[in-house]
Amino acid sequence: MSPVGKMSQVQNGKVYQQIFHAQVQLVQSLAATRKRAAEHSETPKNVKTPMMKKVPLPEGETMTPRQRKWVHSLPNDGVTENPVLYREKEEARKEMERLTEDMIASQEVQGLMDIIVPEKVSNLQEYEDHKKRKYLRALASFQEELEQIGVELEPLILEKGKLLLKKISKSDEDVDKLFKNVEIEPDLDSYTIETLLELWEKVAERFMQQKQEIKELDEELLALEFSRADKARWPQMSSLLKEVLKKYVGIIEKTAYILQPDVYRLIDKEAMAMNQALLGNRRAIAQLLVNLTEATLQQELDNRHRWQSLVDTWKALKKEGLIQRFTEFMASEEIQEPPEVKKELEEMQKNQEVLQKVRLDHLCTICNLLPPNYNKNQLTEWYNSLTSLNKQLDTYHMDSMSLVHFLYEKVWQQCLSRVQECKQQLLEWKAFSEAEAESLVNPTFFLMVGEFQSKVEKQLELLDSSFEILAKDTELKSSDLFRYFQEAVKLWEGHQSVLLTQELELEKRIEQHRQKHNQETQNQETSLDKLLDQLRQQSQEESLKIHMDKARTFLKNMKSRYECFHILLTKEVMEYPGLVLKELNCYSFTLSRHFFIREIFEQNLAGEVIFKFRQPGGRGHGGDFL
Template identity: 70%
Template structure:
């Protein structure tokens, strides 16, 4: 701004000089005109020359003076042009130097801002948000407790197997096991929802920081809205997008792991219950066979006793 005012002041000085020179030239022309008139009258009074000769002489002198005046005016005009051209050239060179310095300053500022944002994105609070770590630790703790409870329930089946067993109790045990499995699966789904919510807060924080960087560019009064947007939109949003994609892939993998675990637990529980049912059926079949054998044995023993009694009576 000071540089522009300096050259504006210099241009104004050149214009004032030009006006002063023209004013002096017009003043001198008026004075020469008065002098010529004066000497015309003097020569006419002396009657040394005829009047036509006097006018001819004065016209000749006037032409010489006019040529000199025109030459002076051309010189003044050329001086004005030369001074203005020199000033404009200086202004152009100064503007180029100033623009070069501004561009270098803007490049340094953009580089510093990019570095600051890169450090922000690489910070632990963004890469591994404390709230996410807290949710993860809580999930592992609760998951361990639920799995321990499930393990204890699995061990309780030993009290329901033959010979001390009950189909109703075994069915109830299986229903409780399914309930525990579903509870664990529901907890995992709730955890995924909470973890996504925490990451959403992190993305909002990143976007807020992007807008803060853009505002910083505009506050420096050296960047236009388009320049600030051209830096923020492709680069900063890309950095946020890369991290977001990475996290989404990790969450997708974790979600699939939970889903796979739920399916595996479901079919393992079903297979285990089927195994116990088959064991009970086998036990019942074995018991039925043993009962039949007992009855057959008792029947034979009764027959043998009757034969023995008959033999004893015959001998008596």
Template identity: 90%
Template sequence: MQQKQEIKELDEELLALEVSRADKLKEVLKRYVGIIEKTSYILQPDVYRLIDKEAMAMNQALLGNRRAIAQLLVNLTESTLQQELDNRHRWQGLVDTWKALKKEALIQSFSEFMASEEIQEPPEVKKKLEEMQKNQEMLQSVRLDHLCTLCDLLPPNYNKTQLTEWYDSLTSLNKQLDTYHMDCMSLVHFLYEKIWQQCLSHVQECKQQLLNWKAFSEAEAESLVNPTFFLMVGEFQSKVEKQLELLDNSFEDLARETEWQSSDLFRYFQEAVKLWEGHQSVLMTQELELEKRIEQHRQKHNQENQVPEA
């Protein structure tokens, strides 16, 4: 803008000089017309023709100067515009380079954020999993102790009511462990939801950072964060969801297997008790039969002993 103003001022100054020069030449011609007329060296018509000829030559010179000034203005304007265009291209190149560096730095920063331990292994999740493992061991220990009490209920000291109560208690312990697993996994899911929201918030912060630099448009900022940053968050979320799904399925399989094993164990001991009772019944029958036969033999022996005495 300053160069354009200087060119404009130069043009006005040169035009003013030409106007001033034309005025001075006009005065000179008028003065010499008077001088020539007074000397009467040539006739008046010849004087006017001579002056007209000189005036025409001067006008052509003045017009030539005007054309030169106009051409100078055009040349200066073109040179200024070309310089501005070159500067604009250079500036745009520097801006593009700066924007590329800023994008690269922002992507690197976001990648480091996503790879940080706070995101990959959140302290709250890690703490909850460690707590879950300790409580699992405690509940498993209680369950194992309860399983060991089954030895006190085996024949011949068994009791059907106590055996049923023992199985109900075992089922309750299994249910307690399964419920604890589900509660823990619900909390872990919730904690990871908070992590994903934190990642999305960081994405918006990065986008706002681009806009705050006043060099990126809304579309440019969106085109960077939408495919790149959201893809990173999506990949991390998919990986964690697969891990959580695997853990959920493992706990479900464990609950089904535990239920099946407990039920199978209970049925096994029920069959064992039935078998014991069956053997007991047979033994009692055999014992009664044996006692009956002994009594018969005793009576027969007594009768045989009484016959000789008679």
């Protein structure tokens, strides 16, 4: 570039103003000429395509596919290439290639206007005011078109938002209806877990569709925002930001009110403000997406909790039903009173009655062994038979209780099998895990089985201990009974011993009296023989009479002695029944005291029976008579 000389200010004047306006008009005229040349270089769309006569030509190898297409096509169909028009285009293109830039510039200059129209503005100040008004009108129009873009896009945004809200409301109603159809069902436990899972799949599908609709809304809103600066994507919108900016750059430049850099700065400032607004809109759209997504996720979470609560209720009903059925099973007569155990106990009771009757009959046979039909060996044999019967009954009790224990073991195994069936049922429902099944079965079902088992074991233990106590008590009582009867027998033996002693003493006394009497009688008979010999030896009547009197007196003495001996024996014999009766009364009293009987049977020698009563006293004490 050449160096710039000293700058000088040109005075305002009409000549310079006319030169300026002439230059402006020439530039505008040149632009119009170039535009017309460009339009003439292209074929007008409304120019009718020349007709091409369809001449039937034989097909041959001399025609190209392009020529064959022309031949077989319809005239002027608008699709097939027109050879005449194509030839004219090619000739014009070749003609333009032959022209140089100088020739083109010369033609453009020749096309300029020869006469310059003077401006109507009389002075520069009015012209400046005119440019300012055009500039302000351009800015106002620019703002109006920007506002118009917002006015055109706002109904679309509101429409899409309302449509989404309508879809969300419809989806919420559908989800609520799905839940209510299950919640109002009175027999919820009749459902399966597959039905509940299918319910959640339907609900999840609704929310997946809702998320997709939210995503589509986000894409559509972003597309609307992009459409403000991209006409190609939204051809139905005429006033979009990108085109508006490009349009008003030229309009403001044409006003010539401000310099081109200032125009660009103004447009850049407006574009920056628009970009900030667009970024704010995008942030708002992104925040809307976040809010809608969070609301959808929260709603999905709430419905998940609602579904989980429904599942928990279903599981609780299943648990309650299972527990109730197991409780009914445990409370059933088959478990509480098993038929086999009941049958065995009834059989044991019948056999007990039979064995007890046999033992009772054997006990009654003791009456045949008591005095006076007493036999010591028979009594011992009777006691051994009684002991054998007691052992037989005790052995039968032990065998029966072993069988009852075995039968209850089978019942407990049946209960444990039922517990495993309940656990398997929980797992088959596919809604309970292994741990949940264990947590329900272990503390609940095993506790019920354990309580029932403990109850039965206590009853069986009580029954076993009762049988043991009964066996020991029976053995003790049998031994006491045997000793009791042995003591009664000892009383009888003592009574017999006393009677025998008294009888022997009576015989002994009688024998002593007899021996004494015989000795005295023998002595008297010797004396009588001597006296009779003397009597036979007497020859005199007086001596004979004296000896006769002596013999007669001696015989009287012998008679009196015999009478005394008879009286003595009679006295001894007559005293013996009294002694026997006394011993019998003493034996009667001893028996009453031994058998703890208050009545005492006594009898006198006249045969009269006397009943006496004694006060209760300890064994071994006589007590007082009443």
